[in-house]
Amino acid sequence: MRPELFALLPCDKSDTAKAEAVIAAGYPAVEPLLPRLIEWVQDMNWPVAVVLAPFLAGIGRPMEDHVRQVLMTTDEVWKYWVLECIVGKSAELLECLRPELERIASSPTEGEAGEEIHLLAQSLLRGAK
Numbered sequence: 001m002r003p004e005l006f007a008l009l010p011c012d013k014s015d016t017a018k019a020e021a022v023i024a025a026g027y028p029a030v031e032p033l034l035p036r037l038i039e040w041v042q043d044m045n046w047p048v049a050v051v052l053a054p055f056l057a058g059i060g061r062p063m064e065d066h067v068r069q070v071l072m073t074t075d076e077v078w079k080y081w082v083l084e085c086i087v088g089k090s091a092e093l094l095e096c097l098r099p100e101l102e103r104i105a106s107s108p109t110e111g112e113a114g115e116e117i118h119l120l121a122q123s124l125l126r127g128a129k
Helices: 016-025 031-041 047-059 061-071 076-085 091-096 098-106 110-114 117-127
Strands: none
Touching (some): 031 076, 047 061, 061 091, 098 117
């Protein structure tokens, strides 16, 4: 990764100036940062998450594999926020992640059911029809 690109990454959950610099650089320039940027959406109470989530949603299909990686974790809160604030705001992502959403909606893990992620997935799928 180019050092100047790495320098754009937020330093902490309140570093909205760096989050805004990422957005200003735009996609595809920040493509190598996507795995690190999605980490900042683990908690939508973080100021940096509020800034980055709409940007990540706007990228669409190139976020597919990064979102899929989140959905494979056991971090249910992170899954919830990624579905709500990235996938739920991108018709393109909704379509390409339909199999994962259908699995969560119909056969959630115990953790996904506990955080009501299956209900969110059902709602997203209803809205996508």
